[in-house]
Amino acid sequence: MKKIKPLALTIIATLPLTALAASSSSSKIPDWKLAEATEVWSPVPAVVTANENTPPSDAIVLFDGKSLSQWQGVEGGDAKWTVQNGSFTVAPKTGDIKTKESFCDVQLHVEWATPTKVTGDDGKELTSQGRNNSGIFLQEQYEVQVLDSYNNKTYSNGQAGSIYKQHIPLVNPTRAPGVWQTYDIIFTAPKFSSDKKLTSPGRATVLLNGVLVQNNVEIQGATGWIGKPVYTAHGCAPLRLQDHGNPVSFRNIWVRKL
Template structure:
């Protein structure tokens, strides 16, 4: 779209009360994603349907969970190997300088619950103003974005496999309200340097499936195609992204996803 197009889009946004952010409605010029006719961060990709949910689903940590944030302590976290510097305010963990926050513990297959919100009144425009992310194994991002009333490229919306796959629906509630994520993640399986089973994820956003057994193309990239490296760790930290916006987190816990005893492959006679 030419510059005049961007001006028109901004005018429409102000009239309609909807933010039309970076990349909305235009091609990105990035590589085409395998299996679909869309580029990475393609603004012409169909927008997920917008739905209204019952709001955040707050779940207390079960007995076998690792509590990552209980509203009082950053003991589970680190900033670049040093002390965690994010701010705790009124029981919430606020994204803050100097950078991303990572767990001290590493995880493989994991169930993760947390709640987040963007404080009311902050201007949001596309990827700016209300952006963060959660990285499984420090590599695979599930986007955290204030997507209610805020349009951007679909593979960058809330619960998108960032740069790869949009959510099934846009289930984000109004700004200032708490949102919930429930994630089940399985890391990739390798045979030597060959991927035999890609990383897999399911996400519920405010109690609604927005990703269901989806496969990652590889570790998350920005403006590039994701691809699996020949060597890959077995476990990694959970990372919260600092994107310059004061996103708030609470009630964060994880638990391992063990393998079930599946029994014989075929029924016994």
């Protein structure tokens, strides 16, 4: 065996690693091959068509501007609210209405408007919670507040954009009475174990008029006017709109199951 002289060993030891790597470049894995290893081709997302003026193609339209056929009274029977000119309006003292279909996780779009009248029959200005109030109840239990909050002082966790009595909205982007407003809500339903214990609380993200007002907040339990919210085990359930005694109007309601 031929011996390598000490000087030669010194030269090899001081060669840059890149030079040594170059001698074996023919065995290097190409970058495109390394990138390919992290590409995922399946499953392929379903194609959904959407534009600003119509619901996504995979949405369930809950109000088509013509009838309340997708809705019923909270105790069953026909929804008694008034349909006119492409929208429908709370008929006070007829009770809440709810969807005939039940939902779990959803993306929900609702447009609403409060009356231009902000005075009562006695001529006095309506204020706080008495000023054209309604609500959107997810799974009939968790309320996103509907209220004329334009220049209307009330408790912060009860104004429009709040998860009622639970989360104050980040900002107040409400519009003047009579102007249509828009909610876009992403709701993750709470989960319960077989023995009816809460395993995962509900969560909600809410945009009001395109502005983020609730950022993936944790729902603390069913909405209540008095006391702390508490969870009771349930499954998928209808969406519910509140009759709070004020003629609030709604239109363009659609939902996507997530």
